[in-house]
Amino acid sequence: MLTVAVAVVGPPVCVALVVAGRRASVASRARTLRARLPWRLPSRLRTPLADALFDADVKWEPEAAVEYWAIAVVAVGLLAVAVAPALVVPALVAAAVGGPLALRLGRFRRERAFVAGLPSTLEQIAADLRGGGTVATAIERIGAGDGAVAADLRRVTVRTQLGLPLADALGAWPAEHDVVGVRASAGALSVAVTMGGRAADAVDGLAASLRHRLDAIAEARSLSAQARLSAIVVGAAPLGYLAFSALVDPRAVTALIDTGVGRVCLVVGLGLEALAALWIRRILGSVR
Secondary structure, eight states: OHHHHHHHHHHHHHHHHHHHHHHHHHHHHHHHHHHTSOOOOOHHHHHHHHHHHHHTTOOOOHHHHHHHHHHHHHHHHHHHHHHOGGGHHHHHHHHHHHHHHHHHHTTTHHHHHHHHHHHHHHHHHHHHHHTTOOHHHHHHHHHTSOSTTHHHHHHHHHHHHTTOOHHHHHHTHHHHOOOTTHHHHHHHHHHHHHHOSSOHHHHHHHHHHHHHHHHHHHHHHHHTHHHHHHHHHHHHHHHHHHHHHHHHOHHHHHHHHHSHHHHHHHHHHHHHHHHHHHHHHHHHHHHO
8 A cells, every 4th residue: 555655646746856956946046147147336326327438439338337447446556556555545546536537538529429420421311312212211221320320310210210200300300419510411401301302412512511620620639739749748747757756766755645745745736737637628628
């Protein structure tokens, strides 16, 4: 009787135990995978950081950017410990400030790429019109790419797919991205859609006008390159001398950091450096 009971009950119990063991193994692996998922920043920090990375045309997730920034700070700190231990704190502060400062200085990088890519986009649309295409097909084709203007044209295409007329979709373009050339481009393409006719020459003329403007800006920057380089050299010379002194005579840097008068001189000097950098940047901005 016992043998019969074991023979009848045993196999189902074994199967149930095997299934339970597999489920436990799968659950443990799932918990392990969940623990290895990437961490996320709080939304109040992630949103502005994502916007700053987007404006700087940096294709990193906010968490990855924070990780790279932390690795750079640690690497600079280790290098300072190996080269000049007295400069560990200033090096860490400079490295920590360098990441946000780089994002701040590069906040117009995506806009500059957009403005630079707008004339070539208009030339592609004009080429499609000469080849027998339409403004709608040209916008859809360019929007499917990965150029600087592609994201804006994709939004225009999506609006037309939702039922909005192409002229109205183009009219909403400057309202959401009002940079140099967008309003004129949207107006020219809207006229080409509504009026028809030989619009390729007009679109090409607008592209040439925008390109001439970019050439004038580039020429102005090239003419002022020597002055800007001189400003960078003059501004970086005290910091370079401080690093050179740390390598040649660490006692001088130690006196600068370990004494009260030295700390005051260091803080005042760095403050004047920052004030001079802001002043020069304001002068260049007023000229631009």
